[in-house]
Amino acid sequence: MTEIHAPGGPLPYIPDDVTVVQFMLDYTHESRPTAPAAQLNPCMIEDATGRRVTFAEVKARTTALANALSSRLGIKEDDVVCICSPNHVDYPVTVWATHRLGAVVTAANPAYTVGELEHQLTTTCTKLLIVHPWNYATASAAASNANIPHDHIILLDEVGEAVYPQQTVQRLVEDGLSCPPSFVERSLRPGEADKKLAFLSLSSGTTGRPKAVCIPHRAVVAGIIQLAHLANQQRMRWEERKLRAGDIWLAQMPFFHIYGLVVIMHFALFYSVTIVVVPKFHLTDMLASIQRHRINLLPVVPPMVVLLCKNPAISQFDLSSLRVVVCGAAPLSAELVRQLSSILPTVHIGQGYGMTEAVGSLAFLQMEQKIGTPGSAGRLLPGIIARVVRPDGSLAKLGQPGHLIVKGPCMALGYLNDEQATEETFVDGWLYTGDEVMVNEQAEVFILDRIKELLKVRGYQVAPAELEGHLLVHPDVADVCVVGVPDDYNGEVPLAFVVPQADALNRMKNDPAEADRVKAALVKHVADAKVQYKWLTGGVHFIDAIPKNPSGKLLRRTLRDRAKELQEQGPSVSIRAKL
Structure with missing residues (x-):
C-alpha cells in the first residue's frame, strides 16, 4: 500500500478566486442546501437572550462594519485584525468584515494572560484589536506592550453599566450604515485564493x-x-x-x-x-x-x-x-x-x-x-x-x-x-x-x-490515552492524565495524575487512610485489565485539575515537570512490575 x-x-x-466572506455571503455553490424552509431559519440564536439573527442581518452588519473599519480606522488589505473574545453573535461579522477589506484575522483565546496575548499580537503584527469587555483589562495591557494605539482597541459588546472609552462594534456598524462607502471590495484573480491569507491561527504550542x-x-x-x-x-x-x-x-x-x-x-x-x-x-x-x-x-x-x-x-x-x-x-x-x-x-x-x-x-x-x-x-x-x-x-x-x-x-x-x-x-x-x-x-x-507522547517501557510503546480511557471508567476518577517518568530498569514507567470524584474526596476527608486505598484500587484497576508493561508502575498522584489547552488537549508537558518533582520526593502508591 x-x-x-x-x-x-x-x-x-x-473556487480559487473568492474570499471566505464572498463564499459565505455572496456565492452560490452546488453543495449548499437550497431547501426554502432551511433558508428561512435564523442563522444564529444568542443563547442568553434568545435573540435571533438572520443571514440578511449578518450580511448588512458585515458590510457596514467593513465600511467603518476602513473609513474610521484605516484598515486595509493585508492588515491583521485580532479578535480576542468568547463566542458572540457578532463574531462572524467581525471576521467577515475584516475579509471584506482584504485584511487578515488572527483569533485569540480570551483566557490568555497579558504575556500570551502580547506574543500573538507581536507575532502577527496586529494593527487592530477587537475585544470583549470581559477580558478588556488584559487585552488593553497586551495591546500597550505590543504598541497598538489605544484608539485601535474596539469593544465587541457592552456589558451592564460599564463605560469604556473605546468604540464598539455596534457603534461602528451604525457609522458604517450612515456614511458613504469608503472601500471597494477586490475580486481575486484565478488561483489567488490559494495563497492569500484569511487567518493567522496559533497552533497548540506543544x-x-x-x-x-x-x-x-x-x-x-x-x-x-x-x-x-x-x-x-x-x-x-x-x-x-x-x-x-x-x-x-x-x-x-x-x-x-x-x-x-x-x-x-x-x-x-x-x-x-x-x-x-x-x-x-x-x-x-x-x-x-x-x-x-x-x-x-x-x-x-x-x-x-x-x-x-x-x-x-x-x-x-x-x-x-x-x-x-x-x-x-x-x-x-x-x-x-x-x-x-x-x-x-x-x-x-x-x-x-x-x-x-x-x-x-x-x-x-x-x-x-x-x-x-x-x-x-x-x-x-x-x-x-x-x-x-x-x-x-x-x-x-x-x-x-x-x-x-x-x-x-x-x-x-x-x-x-x-x-x-x-x-x-x-x-x-x-x-x-x-x-x-x-x-x-x-x-x-x-x-x-x-x-512524542508515546511512552517506551522496556522497549514496548505505551499510549497514555489508552490508560486514561480505562481509568476514566473507574467510579472514583473524574479526570486523569498519564505521563512517563524515568526508570533505571524500564526506561520510563507510567504515572497517573488523577482528579478524584467528589464522593472519593469526601471519603478521603473523613478517613485519611482512604487515599492510599483509592490509589491502590486504581493501580489494580489497570493491572487487572492491561498487559504488565502498561501497569501504573510510576504510581498514582491526586491533583485538583488536569491542565488542558482550549481545545481540550492535555498539557502533558506541565505534568511531566510535576512528575519529576514527585519522583525526587519519593514514590507514590504503585506496584512494581515483576522481572
Whole structure:
C-alpha cells in the first residue's frame, strides 16, 4: 500500500478566486442546501437572550462594519485584525468584515494572560484589536506592550453599566450604515485564493511557544465544501441523517479554535444550520440550553463527555431533541463512547479529527453508523490522501501503526516567519501531523497518541490515552492524565495524575487512610485489565485539575515537570512490575 484515498470523491468544484466572506455571503455553490424552509431559519440564536439573527442581518452588519473599519480606522488589505473574545453573535461579522477589506484575522483565546496575548499580537503584527469587555483589562495591557494605539482597541459588546472609552462594534456598524462607502471590495484573480491569507491561527504550542499558522482563503472554502459534500452523500432516511439543513447546533466550541471556527462558525452556517451561540461552557448551563433551544447536534470535546458520563445532573433535563453528539479536538476512548451511549441510548455518537495546520477536519464521523467504530476518530474526509509512515520510513499497511502524513485541498501554507518549523511540518505538499495512527480498510483513523507522547517501557510503546480511557471508567476518577517518568530498569514507567470524584474526596476527608486505598484500587484497576508493561508502575498522584489547552488537549508537558518533582520526593502508591 502506498497511499490511502478517502472514499466519497471526487469533490465538487472548489473556487480559487473568492474570499471566505464572498463564499459565505455572496456565492452560490452546488453543495449548499437550497431547501426554502432551511433558508428561512435564523442563522444564529444568542443563547442568553434568545435573540435571533438572520443571514440578511449578518450580511448588512458585515458590510457596514467593513465600511467603518476602513473609513474610521484605516484598515486595509493585508492588515491583521485580532479578535480576542468568547463566542458572540457578532463574531462572524467581525471576521467577515475584516475579509471584506482584504485584511487578515488572527483569533485569540480570551483566557490568555497579558504575556500570551502580547506574543500573538507581536507575532502577527496586529494593527487592530477587537475585544470583549470581559477580558478588556488584559487585552488593553497586551495591546500597550505590543504598541497598538489605544484608539485601535474596539469593544465587541457592552456589558451592564460599564463605560469604556473605546468604540464598539455596534457603534461602528451604525457609522458604517450612515456614511458613504469608503472601500471597494477586490475580486481575486484565478488561483489567488490559494495563497492569500484569511487567518493567522496559533497552533497548540506543544513544542515551544505557539506558532502562527498561515491559512489561505481557499483552504477554508475547501474545508467547508468537504464537509458539505460528505453531508450530501448521506443515503439514509431524512430522520436518520446526522447532518441536516435546518438543524440546531450548540455553538459552545470556541470560535478562536479551528474546530469552532471552521466546523461550526463556517460549515454549519454554510449548510443552513442554526447555531446557538454560547460564550462559556458550564455543564448544567449546557444541558439547560439543549432543553430550551431543542438542540439537535452537540459538538463536544472529551472533558465534556467525561462530565456527561459522571454528573447525575444530566437526568434532570429533557434532552429528547438531541440526535447527534460529535466529539473532536482530542481522542475519545472506546470506553467513554460506550458509557455515553448507555446514558444517551437514542443518540448518534461519533468523532472527528483535525488540526489547525489542516484547517479543520481530516476525518469526520461515519454517516452510516449510529455509534462510530470503537476507538475510531472518524473516517477520512473526501479529498484527503493519507500515508502512514513507519519508523524506518517505509509505508505501513492497513491496520499497522505509524506517523500520519496527509495532503488535500484544505492545508495551511506553513508557519509565519518560521522557516524551520514550516520545513519540518510541510514537506513536498504533505503535512506531517505528528500523530501516531492506524488506518483500517474503511479509511477510519485510530489515534494512538502524539508520537512524542508515546511512552517506551522496556522497549514496548505505551499510549497514555489508552490508560486514561480505562481509568476514566473507574467510579472514583473524574479526570486523569498519564505521563512517563524515568526508570533505571524500564526506561520510563507510567504515572497517573488523577482528579478524584467528589464522593472519593469526601471519603478521603473523613478517613485519611482512604487515599492510599483509592490509589491502590486504581493501580489494580489497570493491572487487572492491561498487559504488565502498561501497569501504573510510576504510581498514582491526586491533583485538583488536569491542565488542558482550549481545545481540550492535555498539557502533558506541565505534568511531566510535576512528575519529576514527585519522583525526587519519593514514590507514590504503585506496584512494581515483576522481572
